Amino acid sequence: MSSSHPFDAPLILQPLTLDWLQRSGVEVAVLRLDLVDAELSGNKWFKLIKHLDAARRAGAEGLISLGGAHSNHLHAVAAAGRRFGLATVGLMRGHEQQTPTVADLRAWGMELHWLGYGGYRERNLPTFWEPWQAHYPGFYPIPEGGGGLLGALGCAALVPAMEAVLGSVGWADYDAIWLAAGTGTTLAGLVIGEGGRHRVYGALAGPPSHSVSVGVAELLEQAGVADGGYELLDASRGGFGRFDRELARFILATECDGGVPLDPIYTAKTMMALRLYVERGYVSAGTRLIFVHTGGLQGRRAAESQLHKLIDG
């Protein structure tokens, strides 16, 4: 296992040309993390890299983690395990169900345990891991979503990586970064990597909750970085995972007119929040923004027919 990128593809910064951006004179370049790897795509490699290093240092024979039946995180853990020769175990939220994500997890050899909803809610109890560690000794536990300080520190590496490709869009600098926030781990990593140079805007995929800002503040404290330099915005449109006709149409238009595929849970809601910000005049003309495409397109497969029904309906 190596801590260098598992992919050969260079990071791509893609200028985004959309009518609402052109009208406002705001420039956006999309950091296409969704393209870095067919399986370990989006923010996932960066969130996992230091956890994988820790597993290697511990001589772990496997990885064990948690998530739902559409989890981008478990998808990446299963892919990483297969790639690096580690067994993988997924502790699943809810009751057994078939999704394209679950089919991949199984095909890649991940052993699944369905915990129900009540069982899954116990994941934050101090005793939660004990039976699993007894059952799978030598397996390295990765926190839900690849979070924690190691997850954030892995994402800090995104800042020099994006700086290295700025020239490809003819920019010497940028004004701020936008990205989707779930736990806020990726955002915390970017704030750490930025060291206060550029503001980071995190568009919350779930309803605004105190726990995300507390979690980000804790990560920054653990990293020895001042709490600040970022903003969390509500992008949830009525709830995590909910989507509506306007979102479906926006996804289609952004893909057709801007050449960027978005997922309905994270990246599309973030881009819609950015459009609202721009249209309300909160972003001045000439501003240069980096939009981090955090991936999630594998999770879009299960939503595809619903999206099309919404568009056609």
Ligand SMILES: Cc1ncc(COP(=O)(O)O)c(C=O)c1O
């Ligand atoms: C596609 C995608 N974007 C954004 C996020 C949010 O990342 P974080 O939990 O680090 O805020 C996730 C969740 O991991 C995700 O799967």
